[in-house]
Amino acid sequence: TATSKFVTDAKIFAPYSIYKGKAALSAGPLMPTFNKLESGGFRIERRGAIMLTFWPAIGERKYDWDKRQKFALSTTEIGSLISLGSKDSCEFFHDPSMQSSNAGQVRKSLSIKAHADGSGYFISLNVVNNIQKTNDRFVVPVTTAEFAVLRTAFTFALPHILGWDQYANQLPQNVN
Amino acid sequence: TATSKFVTDAKIFAPYSIYKGKAALSAGPLMPTFNKLESGGFRIERRGAIMLTFWPAIGERKYDWDKRQKFALSTTEIGSLISLGSKDSCEFFHDPSMQSSNAGQVRKSLSIKAHADGSGYFISLNVVNNIQKTNDRFVVPVTTAEFAVLRTAFTFALPHILGWDQYANQLPQNVN
Amino acid sequence: TATSKFVTDAKIFAPYSIYKGKAALSAGPLMPTFNKLESGGFRIERRGAIMLTFWPAIGERKYDWDKRQKFALSTTEIGSLISLGSKDSCEFFHDPSMQSSNAGQVRKSLSIKAHADGSGYFISLNVVNNIQKTNDRFVVPVTTAEFAVLRTAFTFALPHILGWDQYANQLPQNVN
Amino acid sequence: TATSKFVTDAKIFAPYSIYKGKAALSAGPLMPTFNKLESGGFRIERRGAIMLTFWPAIGERKYDWDKRQKFALSTTEIGSLISLGSKDSCEFFHDPSMQSSNAGQVRKSLSIKAHADGSGYFISLNVVNNIQKTNDRFVVPVTTAEFAVLRTAFTFALPHILGWDQYANQLPQNVN
Numbered sequence: 205t206a207t208s209k210f211v212t213d214a215k216i217f218a219p220y221s222i223y224k225g226k227a228a229l230s231a232g233p234l235m236p237t238f239n240k241l242e243s244g245g246f247r248i249e250r251r252g253a254i255m256l257t258f259w260p261a262i263g264e265r266k267y268d269w270d271k272r273q274k275f276a277l278s279t280t281e282i283g284s285l286i287s288l289g290s291k292d293s294c295e296f297f298h299d300p301s302m303q304s305s306n307a308g309q310v311r312k313s314l315s316i317k318a319h320a321d322g323s324g325y326f327i328s329l330n331v332v333n334n335i336q337k338t339n340d341r342f343v344v345p346v347t348t349a350e351f352a353v354l355r356t357a358f359t360f361a362l363p364h365i366l367g368w369d370q371y372a373n374q375l376p377q378n379v380n
Numbered sequence: 381t382a383t384s385k386f387v388t389d390a391k392i393f394a395p396y397s398i399y400k401g402k403a404a405l406s407a408g409p410l411m412p413t414f415n416k417l418e419s420g421g422f423r424i425e426r427r428g429a430i431m432l433t434f435w436p437a438i439g440e441r442k443y444d445w446d447k448r449q450k451f452a453l454s455t456t457e458i459g460s461l462i463s464l465g466s467k468d469s470c471e472f473f474h475d476p477s478m479q480s481s482n483a484g485q486v487r488k489s490l491s492i493k494a495h496a497d498g499s500g501y502f503i504s505l506n507v508v509n510n511i512q513k514t515n516d517r518f519v520v521p522v523t524t525a526e527f528a529v530l531r532t533a534f535t536f537a538l539p540h541i542l543g544w545d546q547y548a549n550q551l552p553q554n555v556n
Numbered sequence: 557t558a559t560s561k562f563v564t565d566a567k568i569f570a571p572y573s574i575y576k577g578k579a580a581l582s583a584g585p586l587m588p589t590f591n592k593l594e595s596g597g598f599r600i601e602r603r604g605a606i607m608l609t610f611w612p613a614i615g616e617r618k619y620d621w622d623k624r625q626k627f628a629l630s631t632t633e634i635g636s637l638i639s640l641g642s643k644d645s646c647e648f649f650h651d652p653s654m655q656s657s658n659a660g661q662v663r664k665s666l667s668i669k670a671h672a673d674g675s676g677y678f679i680s681l682n683v684v685n686n687i688q689k690t691n692d693r694f695v696v697p698v699t700t701a702e703f704a705v706l707r708t709a710f711t712f713a714l715p716h717i718l719g720w721d722q723y724a725n726q727l728p729q730n731v732n
Numbered sequence: 733t734a735t736s737k738f739v740t741d742a743k744i745f746a747p748y749s750i751y752k753g754k755a756a757l758s759a760g761p762l763m764p765t766f767n768k769l770e771s772g773g774f775r776i777e778r779r780g781a782i783m784l785t786f787w788p789a790i791g792e793r794k795y796d797w798d799k800r801q802k803f804a805l806s807t808t809e810i811g812s813l814i815s816l817g818s819k820d821s822c823e824f825f826h827d828p829s830m831q832s833s834n835a836g837q838v839r840k841s842l843s844i845k846a847h848a849d850g851s852g853y854f855i856s857l858n859v860v861n862n863i864q865k866t867n868d869r870f871v872v873p874v875t876t877a878e879f880a881v882l883r884t885a886f887t888f889a890l891p892h893i894l895g896w897d898q899y900a901n902q903l904p905q906n907v908n
Contacts, residue, residue, distance in 0.1 A: 215421035218412070218543030220455070233547050236746070245743035279748070284877035286884065349460035353538065356462065360539035362881065363888035364548045367746030371761050372892045391597035394588070394719030396631070409723050525636035529714065532638065536715035540724045567773035570764070570895030572807070585899050701812035705890065708814065712891035716900045 219257070220357055222350055227342040228267045229327060230257045231354060233361040234276065238370070252365035254282055254358055256314070258329045258342035273331045273340055275314050282362055286355050290322040290348070309334045324348050395433070396533055398526055403518040404443045405503060406433045407530060409537040410452070414546070428541030430458055430534055432490070434505045434518035449507045449516055451490045458538055462531050466498040466524070485510045500524050571609070572709055574702055579694040580619045581679060582609045583706060585713040586628065590722070604717030606634055606710055608666070610681045610694035625683045625692055627666045634714055638707050642674040642700070661686045676700050747785070748885055750878055755870040756795045757855060758785045759882060761889040762804070766898070780893030782810055782886055784842070786857045786870035801859045801868055803842050810890055814883050818850040818876070837862045852876050 219232035236252040259272035277285065281296050288294060295315040301307050310333045317326045324347040331340045346354070363369055395406035412428040435448035453461065457472050464470060471491040477483050486509045493502045500523040507516045522530070539545055571582035588604040611624035629637065633648050640646060647667040653659050662685045669678045676699040683692045698706070715721055747758035764780040787800040803826060805813065812822050823843040829835050838861045845854045852875040859868045874882070891897055 215419065216543070216546045217417075217421060218414075218424040218546060220542055220544075233544060235547055238744075238746075241745075243743070245745060248746040279881050280875075280877050283880035283884065284875075287876055287880035347456075347460075348463055349456050352459035352463035353455050353542075356459065356535055356538045357542055357544055359884055361544060361547070362884045366748055366881075366885055367744070368748075368761060368885055368889060369548055370744045370746060371763055371889070372897055373744075391595070392590075392719070392722045392725075393593075393597060394590075394600040394722060396718055396720075409720060411723055523632075524639055525632050528635035528639035529631050529718075532635065532711055532714045533718055533720055537720060537723070545724055567771065568895070568898045569769075569773060570766075570776040570898060572894055572896075585896060587899055699808075700815055701808050704811035704815035705807050705894075708811065708887055708890045709894055709896055713896060713899070721900055 220353060222344060222346060223265070223267065224344050225261060227258055227260050227344050229342070229344040229346075231255070231357070233365060236365060236367045238367065246370065248367045251279055251367070252361075253277055253279075254361060254365070256327075256329070258344065260340075260342060271340070273312070273329055273342065275312055275329055277314075277358075279362065279365055282358050282365070285316065286358050286362070288316065288318075288325075291318050293317045293325075306335070319345075322348075325351055396529060398520060398522060399441070399443065400520050401437060403434055403436050403520050405518070405520040405522075407431070407533070409541060412541060412543045414543065422546065424543045427455055427543070428537075429453055429455075430537060430541070432503075432505070434520065436516075436518060447516070449488075449505055449518065451488055451505055453490075453534075455538065455541055458534050458541070461492065462534050462538070464492065464494075464501075467494050469493045469501075482511070495521075498524075501527055572705060574696060574698060575617070575619070576696050577613060579610055579612050579696050581694070581696040581698075583607070583709070585717060588717060588719045590719065598722065600719045603631055603719070604713075605629055605631075606713060606717070608679075608681070610696065612692075612694060623692070625664070625681055625694065627664055627681055629666075629710075631714065631717055634710050634717070637668065638710050638714070640668065640670075640677075643670050645669045645677075658687070671697075674700075677703055748881060750872060750874060751793070751795065752872050753789060755786055755788050755872050757870070757872040757874075759783070759885070761893060764893060764895045766895065774898065776895045779807055779895070780889075781805055781807075782889060782893070784855075784857070786872065788868075788870060799868070801840070801857055801870065803840055803857055805842075805886075807890065807893055810886050810893070813844065814886050814890070816844065816846075816853075819846050821845045821853075834863070847873075850876075853879055 217232075219230035221228060221230040232255055234253045234255050237249045238246040239249045241247055253276040256275045256277060257272050259267050259269050262268045275298060277296070284294050293316060295313060298312040299307060300310050300312065310331065313330045315326075315328045317328070319325065324345060326343055327346050328341065328343045331338070333339070393408075395408035397404060397406040408431055410429045410431050413425045414422040415425045417423055429452040432451045432453060433448050435443050435445050438444045451474060453472070460470050469492060471489060474488040475483060476486050476488065486507065489506045491502075491504045493504070495501065500521060502519055503522050504517065504519045507514070509515070571584035573580060573582040584607055586605045586607050589601045590598040591601045593599055605628040608627045608629060609624050611619050611621050614620045627650060629648070636646050645668060647665060650664040651659060652662050652664065662683065665682045667678075667680045669680070671677065676697060678695055679698050680693065680695045683690070685691070747760035749756060749758040760783055762781045762783055765777045766774040767777045769775055781804040784803045784805060785800050787795050787797050790796045805824070809824050816822060821844060823841060826840040827835060828838050828840065838859065841858045843854075843856045845856070847853065852873060854871055855874050856869065856871045859866070861867070
């Protein structure tokens with residue numbers, strides 16, 4: 205009656221998605237990567253993130269996935285989001301080409317703005333691409349209940365994104 | 381590079397149950413299902429839920445399980461419940477036959493109403509069945525302590541219901 | 557470099573202990589037990605608990621373990637404790653011989669009383685034993701920081717005590 | 733009846749690091765150690781901790797790891813930190829040579845002081861070494877978002893540091 209569960213490299217697709225009138229928003233975690241050390245240990249190489257994806261509505265309950273734009277929340281940005289009060293707002297700026305010759309050509313800004321009555325937030329992504337001469341803007345109104353799902357899921361994911369769950373994979377018989 | 385963990389495929393029955401004067405209420409999680417992709421990955425097929433079951437008292441400490449009614453809380457409804465303030469209330473409506481020819485014939489509504497003094501909630505389920513000409517109503521008063529158990533258990537279960545715990549089943553040696 | 561971790565029946569001893577002037581207090585979880593069903597599933601048989609143990613000081617940094625008294629917090633009592641505000645108090649009563657011929661002969665009461673200034677709590681256990689004609693009383697002052705450890709550890713343990721972590725031991729490939 | 737899960741014995745390096753103008757701060761968990769008992773059980777031998785490491789800036793985005801100083805937060809100090817209000821402060825004192833002949837020669841103090849406007853904290857480590865005649869002081873301003881990462885990661889780590897996650901490594905078929 206016992207079967208085996210393989211901890212593999214198989215990719216998992218289980219985003220939490222919110223579909224609203226003008227756009228949809230989905231969120232899912234990206235796990236960190238580790239390097240194996242000569243000592244046999246493992247050192248984190250790249251921290252994980254929460255990947256947010258926005259894509260526009262093009263009709264009733266129809267959305268255009270090809271027009272999606274992404275924004276990867278860093279650990280500190282996740283910390284900002286999960287500690288947001290019901291009247292608070294925050295905004296993050298990313299340049300996907302930072303430290304390359306295209307620096308400054310694409311600017312992404314994510315804003316989370318509380319409704320005046322504390323009943324939820326507007327989550328908006330703005331992407332200005334000076335190379336392609338495009339300016340995409342997505343606005344997804346998120347209810348308090350939906351934000352509670354995001355906060356709970358992000359709080360769960362954060363230690364995994366930092367790689368701290370790996371510390372716990374230890375034997376009880378460390379000593380003797 | 382694949383590491384195995386044995387788990388049982390077997391069904392688990394571990395509901396949290398609250399027995400009160402007129403009815404009993406139990407809550408337990410339903411896990412999501414996944415599809416295996418040709419790429420070897422896994423895509424969530426159906427999200428999980430928290431299944432609430434109500435059944436009536438028919439005497440002192442006697443309850444009639446055959447008269448039970450169910451209500452499956454979605455992820456967003458779970459988010460609403462776990463973020464409920466001590467003076468807040470909420471209500472959800474389900475039509476189990478939605479998008480079938482019987483749409484509208486059975487209406488279920490779950491209401492969570494804070495006591496005026498903040499000492500707990502009334503959790504009520506109303507099921508109107510126009511086909512069977514029945515109208516079932518269950519009311520279970522829940523103390524602050526019992527609600528804290530529900531909130532803590534639901535907060536624990538939510539990432540599993542979303543399937544996000546699967547992201548964490550990864551080896552530390554992702555990168556060479 | 558990979559070694560195996562056995563999930564065994566081996567008992568774990570890792571209580572969180574607080575030593576104060578007149579008594580010491582330790583807390584540790586008791587896991588639930590399950591019955592195997594003919595269907596191959598598992599049904600919870602006995603819920604877990606948090607076992608509190610008090611034992612008296614008999615000198616400077618000396619405590620008498622032989623004079624210990626225990627109090628097993630139920631899931632709902634844990635819910636009460638983890639939702640306690642910084643000015644709140646609560647009290648629980650147990651009769652270890654309930655529903656036996658000795659009912660009422662031993663009465664245990666646990667009280668958690670906030671300091672007036674919100675800087676912590678007094679956790680007290682009183683055990684009146686009419687058979688042995690004894691009356692034991694233990695009082696352990698607990699700081700806000702120590703109570704935060706208890707609250708965090710109890711919140712972590714609660715889903716395990718309910719048996720809900722077992723729901724999560726499932727394969728990602730439920731479907732196909 | 734024993735089910736195996738493979739885990740690596742290997743050391744994990746995944747600190748959460750904050751780089752600021754005058755110093756950097758990193759935090760990572762130390763897991764507890766257990767002794768195997770003759771009965772086959774396991775008793776915790778040494779509780780875990782959160783190791784904080786501070787090291788000074790020596791130029792723009794340049795830090796001197798050789799000048800690092802460490803401070804190991806105990807479980808109760810972690811409890812203090814994760815329950816800190818946005819206007820609160822706390823301070824801890826350690827003597828790494830306590831109960832040795834060098835007692836009192838090295839004094840370490842860690843202070844966490846809220847910004848007056850509630851926008852974050854100063855985390856400072858002061859190490860006075862009377863043997864080496866040195867006095868090192870590190871100050872790292874931490875934003876609310878960064879502190880939320882620390883709080884979330886520490887809350888996740890605390891039950892592991894106590895060894896309570898080991899209680900959960902049990903089979904569902906405890907009984908029968």
